[in-house]
Amino acid sequence: MSKTVVKFGGSNLKCKEDIGRVIQVVKNYQQPVVIVVSAFFGVTNYLIESLEKARHDEQVATKTKEFLFNLKRETLELHIEDSGLVTSILSEIGELLDELGKLLQGIALTGDASKALEDHVLAYGERISAVFLTGILNNHGIESKVAFPESIGLITDGEFGNASVDFVKSTNIVRESLSGDFVYVIPGFYGLSADGKTTLLGRGGSDYSAAAIARCIGASSLDIWKDVDGFLSGDPKIVDKPIQIQKLTYDEAAELAYFGAKILHPRTVEPLSDPHIPIRIFNIYGVLNVQEPLSVVSAEKIVSKGIIKSVTYSDDFGILKIKGSGVGGKPGILAKVTTALLKANINISSVLTAQTSINILIFKKDLSTAYAVVSVIDPPIAGRLQIVEDITVIAAVGNGIAENFGVAARIFTALAKNEINVMMSCSGASLIVSYFLVGINDRTRAVKAIHHEFFETIPAHTEL
CATH class of the missing domain: 3.30.2130.10 (VC0802-like)
Structure with a gap:
């Protein structure tokens, strides 16, 4: 039977209580899963800052080690009563931090770091998370093993900072490495070049890591646990009563991610669309039912009544x-x-x-x-x-945009009614997205206006 790949992000690992939810989710699957984990919340940014400071300050190595060692010590002691096991986990984390410290000391001595060294340093956040979570799961009776990308053969194209997985070289060895009948915990965010160097998969690339591993093992699904209610018709911080999108195609999800939706990394769908492995989105702060995803990304094409499924934006x-x-x-x-x-x-x-x-x-x-x-x-x-x-790119996404007349007219009419000027626009580059540029000060009003036009007259029970 195919395994499920389960992704937990940094937003799932913010506080002591979050770990309890993660434990319960893993138990709810009632069979061994493959877990891909991000760094603890804020750790990657901390390592980036440490890298920069280490070029000028030889004390950074010691400070970084101490901070990361103590970061989740209290959480370990809360969830593990066996002091011997706590000591063992901290010892393993300590070994990783000793390696990290030596790398930072080397940067302090030379005053510089190669791209290869930067990638290697930044991957330690995920490595520490994987060791930490494996220890806690074992303590709760879930037989688990750490599986570092370098030990399972997750080979990349070797591009530092934004690598892609080489599936020809990776698939067979990854599948064999993860064939055991227990839970594997894999640090996301990085793989290994053909010559053995750590290569990051892009900022926020743990989603892509999880998707790549799901493809390699022929997973039944990629389940991503977030801190929001799946894909929505608009940003809940901006629009009133956004509607949950229950089903999206791979292309719709990719375009939404590209144009600013924070649910998925934009590259997550790349490995999964050809083998038709679905992506299921859950909320770690909601009902922890692994059979009831909030949103499902798959090959199933559904054209919603209003054509547009979601309006998103990016200030980037x-x-x-x-x-x-x-x-x-x-x-x-x-x-x-x-x-x-x-x-x-x-x-x-x-x-x-x-x-x-x-x-x-x-x-x-x-x-x-x-x-x-x-x-x-x-x-x-x-x-x-x-x-x-000083611009914002706003995108309206949905199957059928290119085939149905009047969609663009409704968008521009909604903006005109609110006296919002469109600086540039583009339709047709993708059959499922129409995007346009407005001044950054008009971003919130523009998103509200389009959402109101397409969604706020739809009954609340309507499925998208």
């Missing part, structure tokens, strides 16, 4: 604009710019062109670098460069 994008008479019609300009951005390892999310303007949508964190590399193209490109940062 900005525009590199090239302005000038006829720039949109001059051959070679876009090719030069995209080549320069590729060499700088900057991803282009979208390009919108006109006769007098080329607008390149990229992540805000890359805008300054993008401006710099395009500025020094030789020979210089025609046109004036401009950075636009």
Whole structure:
């Protein structure tokens, strides 16, 4: 029988009480599962800060070890009465922290760290979580083993910081490594290059780790436990009475994640869509029934009554604009710019062109670098460069958007009624999403207006 892969994130590991819920969830499956775990809440950010400080302060190694060692000690003692077992777990965590400390001391001595070393350091948060959770599960009668990616053969393409799993090299060995009749606890977020180096799977990449492992073992499902009620029709911090989305396709989930929904990492669906392994979303603070997911992502295509299933937004994008008479019609300009951005390892999310303007949508964190590399193209490109940062990208997602007339008209009418200007828009790049740019100060009103138009006249019992 196929196993279930279960993902617990940092939001599931915030406090002592959360561990009790995790224990109960694992018991409720009533069979061995494969668990993928993130770092404790806030630990990855702490390690990033430690990496930077270690370049200038040799005391950081000791401080980091002490902080991480004591972080969950009280939680261990609360959930494990056997002092000998507590000592054993802390000893194993201590060994990991000794390794981490030596790495940070090396950075302090040299004042620098390679990308390979940075990846190796940042993976320790997940390693510690896995050892911690394995010990607690064993104490509660759930036979469990830690399975580090390096020991199960989770091989990547070797790209530091944002690697992808090599399924040709990984699948057979991972499947064999996880074939035992007990619970495996795997640290997410990283894999191993073919030459044995730690490579991170992108920030927030534990979801992708879990999806990759689910594919390798042919899992019955990937179950992701969150601290929210699955996919919703809108951000509950912004819209009134968002509607729960019970069923989505892989593409719908991917687009929602890409444009800002925080339920999944955008790459989570990549490994699962071809083998049709469903993703099931649960709330760790809700009813812990493993048979009743709040949202299911699968190949099943359902067109909702209002076409749009959810409206989401992201403040993470900005525009590199090239302005000038006829720039949109001059051959070679876009090719030069995209080549320069590729060499700088900057991803282009979208390009919108006109006769007098080329607008390149990229992540805000890359805008300054993008401006710099395009500025020094030789020979210089025609046109004036401009950075636009104060924008929000808003996306309406749902199967049927491209095939049904009037959807875009309803969106623009809702925005016009609220006197919200649309700076740019794009439909057709994907058959299931229409997105547009507004000023960041209009973001909340825009999301509210579209949600009201498509959802707030729908009866509360309507299924999406």
